[in-house]
Amino acid sequence: MTIEAYTKPDGQPERSLRLEHLVKEYTPGKPVLRDISFEVRGHSSVAIIGPSGTGKSTLIRCVNKLIRPTSGKIYVSGEEITRLSGRELRHARRKIGMVFQEFNLVERLSVMENVLCGRLGYVSSLRAWWRKYPPGDINKAFALLESIGLEDFVQQRADSLSGGQRQRVGIARAIMQEPHVLLADEPTSSLDPKTSVEIMELLVHLSAEHRIPLIINIHDVELAKRFTSRVIGISQGVIVYDGPPAELSNEHLKVIYGGEDWLR
Amino acid sequence: MTAPGTYTWQRFSARERMARFVVFFGFAVALSVSLRTVEVIPEFLWDSPTQIMDLLKRMWPLDYAYYPGGIHQALMETLHIASLGTLLALVLAIPVGVMGANNIVRVPLLNWLAKLILVSSRSVNTLVWALLFVAVFGPGALAGTVCIGFRSVGFVGKLFAEALEEADPGPIEALTAAGAPWTSIFLKGFWPQVAPAFWGIALFRWDINVRESAVIGLVGAGGIGMVLDTALNLFHWDRVSVILLSIFAVVIIAELLVTNIRKRII
Structure with missing residues (x-):
């Protein structure tokens, strides 16, 4: 079975994420994010760069309301999700896949169960408890694991895998949600340079193949420029650069990160 | 300077x-x-x-002949009291433990209520619980079982709640982000992380309960303690020594069993 077998047919509306004037204040009067607006659609991949502590993680977590934004609007494929709570919020979160720096797998569960965790928003708790996932989900999971080269690890426990393999499982789990947008929070920061490149390739490839807009928080500017089609630079809670990677100059980097000694 | x-x-x-x-x-x-x-x-x-x-x-020589007729059945009853009591404790401890874990139930009042239940279970001595339930149910194994159950809830619940609070928040965040309902988050996020601790606590408590249920018979809550009480009152010291020896043997066997199973699950 191939991945194509379950990608949605043509003609469906384009998947997208749109942020409008997003603001987050942890303490009133001290915004971490001020007035962030951008839109990502189709299968484009966006890298978000910026110094540590500038609110990149907060931004990503505001999108699926793991952190509650102070004001502003978030649209996932046109649906406004800012006001949602309870069951509606859960259903909106199914449309937002997330990949984490520390993988966040359930260590004592098998690779297969971790991948199937991506379906927990769709499957009832009782079915999940008895491990009676719908056959369609199982097929999808097998196909996905094959396509990322982990078909031999299906029954292995997640804690027996290497960092790169774990991140692949994390990505597969997010794709299982059939998300309308894929968020990756420093997906390569815990990995060696070679594995980082492989993980970036995989993310961009899956995003294009399933036509899911991809947003990646990343420290490594070179990786960002190499793999993404658009770079957003954030400094002190404001977007200071938004454009193609080729046009990102040292002048821009100075504005984003401050100082210049580190640029040789 | x-x-x-x-x-x-x-x-x-x-x-x-x-x-x-x-x-x-x-x-x-x-x-x-x-x-x-x-x-x-x-x-x-x-x-x-x-x-x-x-x-x-x-005490010497031991009255071994008394074992088959007088002790064996009571000893088995003691084991049943310990096992059923532990089972009752586990069933009660899971909801109370979950309610006490402040990373699952984010209502301080409920956390506080759970802690109150757990503390009151522990602060009352087993023998006092036994006296209470003998008064409620009359003498016998039922009073003993409920007594062991109530005394163990505090122990198991407290350690279970602590294990839950120490669970890695990463996977929980991931399942929340996937839109999982909280029952699924508990079953697939928390439970796999705390299961070894939970079974370890259960075994440990069963081991303690085997010893405690041998004593509660002294106040009429069934098991071998009642036989011991009778032998003591009638000054049958040769029987007392056999009873003590059999309690000792059972405790040692329970200990060996628990150590072995623990090794396998952790």
Whole structure:
């Protein structure tokens, strides 16, 4: 079975994420994010760069309301999700896949169960408890694991895998949600340079193949420029650069990160 | 400024020395006061080796013949009380433990209520619980089982709640982000992380309960304690020694069993 077998047919509306004037204040009067607006659609991949502590993680977590934004609007494929709570919020979160720096797998569960965790928003708790996932989900999971080269690890426990393999499982789990947008929070920061490149390739490839807009928080500017089609630079809670990677100059980097000694 | 070569160093400052002296002095006073309150009668104290020898002589030889008819059934009852009581405790401890874990239930009032339940279960001694339930259910194994269950809830629930609170928040965040309902988050996020701890706690508590259920019969809550009580009251010392020996054997076997199973699950 191939991945194509379950990608949605043509003609469906384009998947997208749109942020409008997003603001987050942890303490009133001290915004971490001020007035962030951008839109990502189709299968484009966006890298978000910026110094540590500038609110990149907060931004990503505001999108699926793991952190509650102070004001502003978030649209996932046109649906406004800012006001949602309870069951509606859960259903909106199914449309937002997330990949984490520390993988966040359930260590004592098998690779297969971790991948199937991506379906927990769709499957009832009782079915999940008895491990009676719908056959369609199982097929999808097998196909996905094959396509990322982990078909031999299906029954292995997640804690027996290497960092790169774990991140692949994390990505597969997010794709299982059939998300309308894929968020990756420093997906390569815990990995060696070679594995980082492989993980970036995989993310961009899956995003294009399933036509899911991809947003990646990343420290490594070179990786960002190499793999993404658009770079957003954030400094002190404001977007200071938004454009193609080729046009990102040292002048821009100075504005984003401050100082210049580190640029040789 | 001190001149070079004239450094002085002391482990404690004058104030600390004073404080230490006060603490030691306090201990000495407490010890002498309590010795006076206990009122040790020297004659009885010096007499005790003779009494112990006398007791051992009465205990010997052991009345093994009493085991099949008088002890075996009570011993089995004790094991049943311990196992069923532990099972009851596990069933009660899971909801109370979940309610007490502040990373699952984010309502301080409910956390506090759970802690109150757990503390009251633990602060009452097993024998007191036994007396209470003997009054409610009458003497017998039912009172013993409920007593063991209620006493163990506090222990199992507290340790279970702590295990839950120590669970890695990463996977929980991931499942929340996937839109999982909280029952699924508990089953697939929390439970796999705390399961080894939970079964370890359950086994440990069963081990303790085997020992405790041997005692509660003394106040009428069933099991081998009741047989022991009768033998003591009738001065059947040769039977008392067989009873003590069988309790000892069962405790050792339980200990070995628990150690072995624990190794396998962790």
